[in-house]
Amino acid sequence: MHTPTDPVAAAKTIVERYLERAMVPDPEGARAYVSDDFQITFTGGRRFTAPAQTAAFNAKRYAWVKKKFLRTDAALDPETGDVHVYNTGYLYGEWRDGSAFETNRYMDTFVVRGGQIVSTQVWNDSAEILLHKAGLAEAPL
Template sequence: MTEDRLAEAKRIVEAYLERSMAKDAEGARRYMAPDCEIVFTGGRRMSGPDGPPAFNAKRYASVQKRPLRTDAVWNKEAGAVHVWATGHLHGAWPDGEAFDGNRYVDFFAVRDGLIVRTEVWNDSAEILLARAGLSEAPL
């Protein structure tokens, strides 16, 4: 696996995330395989790039990513470059209260220049439970 292929997979993921956060489903779709699997926190399965923004619209009044780093490795068994994008979410909860520093990790499998799988994890569920008095999670 060449460094060029790893860098290209990172570029694909970063471009997809940019389009996705801009709520540009058609722009994001250009970076995805037609049968791309999308799995959000809690095991929520979505089809197509319009699913994540629709889900986020229910959870946040607004949300954006503040990327920290993107890492890529070749996974021979999967025949794909595995990419992890990490950072923090910032925005506002549905009640308008601002938040920042909500950690996220996004996983991507990139094969033949397209994203074939993505998984999303972040602190939002724990933070929402804590805000409701239902969790010991730190705010």
């Protein structure tokens, strides 16, 4: 007897495996989880089409960075078959100036279609923290 795969559970696993590879960083390993027409939008509207591009961007901002997952949620769109996945938690690591951080909030949203990530949007506190470090924040963090 064939047991159907739960598309929501499968999409959550795909996203978490992608994020684990992306945080190594292993852009080639992360590439295995995304579609050929993959689109990623970072905070501030920066657009990329490949994990190697986001790894290069992160290398300019962080000495190193990892994600601590708090939760991964997902919902199936019954009309399209797409699964919308939401992963949230904290970034931790080290800024380029050598100072450590560990409570940088993030929220990533994904669209998984046919077993591959077709798009993601990334939000985090990094820009606000960097503004604060530069003395340019409009209000205290």
